[in-house]
Amino acid sequence: MEGLYYSESHEYVRVEGEFGYVGITDYAQEQLGNVVYVDMPEEGDEVEAGSEFGAVESVKAASDLLSPVSGEVVEVNAALEDEPELINQDAFANWIIKVKLADTAELDALMDAAAYREATK
Amino acid sequence: MSEKRTCLYDRHVALGAKMVPFGGFEMPIQYTDITSEHQAVRGACGVFDVSHMGEVLVTGPEAERFVQYIFTNDISGAPVGKIFYGMMLHPHGGTIDDLLVYKMGEEKFFLVINAANIDKDYAWISQQAEAFDVTTENQSDYYGQLAVQGPEAEKVTEEVLGLACQELAFYTFKLIEVEGETLIVSRTGYTGEDGFEIYGSHAYIQAAWDKLIDSGRAKPCGLGCRDTLRFEVGLPLYGDELTDEISPIMAGLGMFVKLDKAEFIGKEAVAKQKAEGVAKKIIGIELEGRAIPRHGYEVVADDKVIGEVTTGYCSISTGKSVCMALVDAAYAKLDTPVQVRIHRKLQPGKVVKKRFYDKHYKQ
Structure with missing residues (x-):
């Protein structure tokens, strides 16, 4: 999806003002299969670029979520607590955490849509 | 380490299965997704390739005495056609493997063992067999095996495969002659549902698989849902709930350990565990x-x-x-x-x- 930033570990960040919405890509949900649980941080937690902030779980396995950006978690997507399968239905609409971006320069280290498409070919 | 392939490998790949290493084999973990395959077995019928399982034939005048010596369950006095679940134990009570024993004749027993343990088990069985008048044969490379499981398994096995299995009671088997070979068909499984396991040559198993898939009446099911199905009904998986260190008593499977029968390997250790607690x-x-x-x-x-x-x-x-x-x-x-x-x-x-x-x- 155009306009988003992508990490090598298949998370995306959609930037709106000083906030970033972080989720997993459509490619990632496809690879994972049915998502049955999303482990999320608490509001107010600090996340760090490249570090684990939670996990998405399929029936068989848990995959760590790595934050593409640093900052404070200002909101978690509470809808995923009861309906983790929303990620399979639309991974880009169903972000996992909203982060107050600490350093927008971190975005430069991420891929754009074209580069991510190339990386997942 | 290179994994072995079952006789159905090409069919799994053609169906788009996700293949993973399991027990020394490249096996399908899922064809579509674990949840829908799981639900097919609970609600209708699924078919599994379980050709990776190992088979050992034990024959000879002392076959029964030998099986009794290496196996925790009591097979004495059983009719031909009966199947027993139990374990082979180390002298210290830990589990070498859990297995099925098929009584094929008074001097003939068919042992079904876990894929990952075939080499370990066969070495153990052969070594113990030296003291008995028996012959052991590892037939794992000959047999392919299908598990047809679910509430509709009986109908599907009868109607699609033409195998008369309705009269089989749970944990019994019969031999069925088809096209110049003898199949072993048992009412057994690892899902908590009714179902059958069919042992035959690679050629037969390939043809039977094709018939089942083409009929649309048995959903191809991978090891992913095999694990979720067995887990839900509390069945152990060797490597998880039973290991070289975990005895059947620790695993809560004491009902398959018969302390009132003659000597068997590990008896003293498990008797002590039963008496003193674990x-x-x-x-x-x-x-x-x-x-x-x-x-x-x-x-x-x-x-x-x-x-x-x-x-x-x-x-x-x-x-x-x-x-x-x-x-x-x-x-x-x-x-x-x-x-x-x-x-x-x-x-x-x-x-x-x-x-x-x-x-x-x-x-």
């Missing part, structure tokens, strides 16, 4: 939340680690987060509050029965 036990745990316990996660009570998860899932049939775990026996009582450490957080739960979903066998 230090660790396999229990069931149900968590309050939705976080999923996985193999190896710590189980905590009274602020200390009391054991670890052996298998855990969000149960597909009940939607609950549940697991089996090996813990200090002091915490094994039903309703004991325990916690599982999941992603650094302690998730509260309690000890429950290991059967998270009721079996639906046809007796």
Whole structure:
């Protein structure tokens, strides 16, 4: 999806003002299969670029979520607590955490849509 | 290490299965997704390639005495056609493998063992057999095997494969002659549903698989749902709930260990465990939340680690987060509050029965 930033570990960040919405890509949900649980941080937690902030779980396995950006978690997507399968239905609409971006320069280290498409070919 | 392939490998790949290494074989973990394959077996019929399982034939005048000596269950006085579940034990009581014994004749027994243990088991069986007037033969490379499982398994096996199996009782088998070979067909399985396991040549198994898939009446099912299905009904998996260190008594499978029969390897050790109790036990745990316990996660009570998860899932049939775990026996009582450490957080739960979903066998 155009306009988003992508990490090598298949998370995306959609930037709106000083906030970033972080989720997993459509490619990632496809690879994972049915998502049955999303482990999320608490509001107010600090996340760090490249570090684990939670996990998405399929029936068989848990995959760590790595934050593409640093900052404070200002909101978690509470809808995923009861309906983790929303990620399979639309991974880009169903972000996992909203982060107050600490350093927008971190975005430069991420891929754009074209580069991510190339990386997942 | 290069994995072996079963006779159905090409068919799995053609169906788009996700292949993973398991027990020394490249096996399909899923064709579509684990949940729908699981539900097909609970609700209708699924077919599994279980050709990776090992088979050992034991024959000779002392065959029964020999099997009794290496096997925990009591096969004495059984009619031909009967099947027994039990274990082979180390002298210290730990489990070498869990297996099925098919009584094919007064001097002929067919042992079905786990894929990952074929070499270990056959070496053990051969070594023990030296003291007996028996012949052992590892037939694992000859046999392919299908498991047809689910409430419609009987109809599908009869109508699609033309195998008359209706009269078979649970845990019995018969030999069926087809196209110049003899199949072994048993009413057994590893899903908690009614079903059949069919052993035959690679050519027969390939043709039977094609018939089942082409009929549309048996959904191809991978090892992913085989594990979720067996787990929900509390069946152990060797490597998780039974290991070289975990005895059947620790695993809560004492009913398959007959202490009133003659000498068998490991008897003294398990008799002592039964009499004096065990230090660790396999229990069931149900968590309050939705976080999923996985193999190896710590189980905590009274602020200390009391054991670890052996298998855990969000149960597909009940939607609950549940697991089996090996813990200090002091915490094994039903309703004991325990916690599982999941992603650094302690998730509260309690000890429950290991059967998270009721079996639906046809007796």
